Amino acid sequence: MRLDINLLGPLEATFDNVPVAPSAAKPRQLLAILAIGAGHVVPVSTLVNEIWGHEPPRSSVATLHTYIGKLRKRLNSAAGDGTECDGKKFLTTEANGYRLDGDLVRLDVHKYEELASAGRRAAENGDYATASHSLTAALSLWRGPALCDITTGPQLTVESVRLTETRLSDLDARLEADLCLGRDRGLLGELAGLCAQYPLSESMCGKYMLALYRSGQHWRALEAFHRLRAGLVEELGVDPSASMRHLHEAVLRGDPELDGRRPYAADRTIAHAIAG
Known part of the structure; x- marks a missing residue:
């Protein structure tokens, strides 16, 4: 009862x-x-x-x-x-x-x-x-x-x-x-929606960038970073955090660490989404 x-x-x-x-x-x-x-x-x-x-x-x-x-x-x-x-x-x-x-x-x-x-x-x-x-x-x-x-x-x-x-x-x-x-491709649609819902979230953007990179879509990962940076500058007057800039640089140089099946350091800095 x-x-x-x-x-x-x-x-x-x-x-x-x-x-x-x-x-x-x-x-x-x-x-x-x-x-x-x-x-x-x-x-x-x-x-x-x-x-x-x-x-x-x-x-x-x-x-x-x-x-x-x-x-x-x-x-x-x-x-x-x-x-x-x-x-x-x-x-x-x-x-x-x-x-x-x-x-x-x-x-x-x-x-x-x-x-x-x-x-x-x-x-x-x-x-x-x-x-x-x-x-x-x-x-x-x-x-x-x-x-x-x-x-x-x-x-x-x-x-x-x-x-x-x-x-x-x-x-x-x-x-x-x-x-x-390793469920990168299966996450792309969900992460795209979450980045649209939380456009200033470094955490969501970082995960989307990783999923795109690991799915062979490096240019889209770079695009996601530039959208985040533009939004942060326009809405808050700040640049992406150091960890996000490091992730961006790692994508640019094709850092092998990005392919590892463990949490990437730059992806762990911000745990809570920042709603725009």
Whole structure:
């Protein structure tokens, strides 16, 4: 008997495959922040601040209690065979707040972090096949931007940014693992799209340059560098980093190290994409 809550995309909440997520904005926001804190007490003050901000109405605490009660009722009525699950068992009242039982709630964020951590550990140990497999499985859990249909207050905004940055970092690590496995040609389309999406990302551009070079398209690798440099100068008034310039020079001279099936030094400097 578990409550499944998915936050990596539009909010989904099901009990025994029966949807239980509220439709109204504030109750959905409440469920999301309780889910992020599953297994821990989320103070009433935090919930009120998340939903109503720094100037909540006088009725905010009473309204919060009403939302909690309705969430429990949705759980109680979720079983289609007429039996009732105990909503208070899933969502407990504590001294200063509320807590979703971490043992009874299954969260896609936790599964994602578990798979991604395994992938990163494998990459650190040089097991790129396992790294690619685990990171691909982790990234497949995303159905869209995190919390994309939730009104976010201060806490959920921080969590949304954290998850988005983590996803970019893990995508970067998965691409690097695939390059180390020699999957250069198969990555060209994906990397071209990512460079268009993140035109100022040195990390994505560096990987695209490597994939192009290793696929025998040296001139296109040089073109990718010049597009990056033009964008950085125009948008930020800066030149590419030293590591990217070294990669460019290595492509120009046909450095044999570029053909190695290991992370190229110039490709590892910037882990997070810089959105343009």
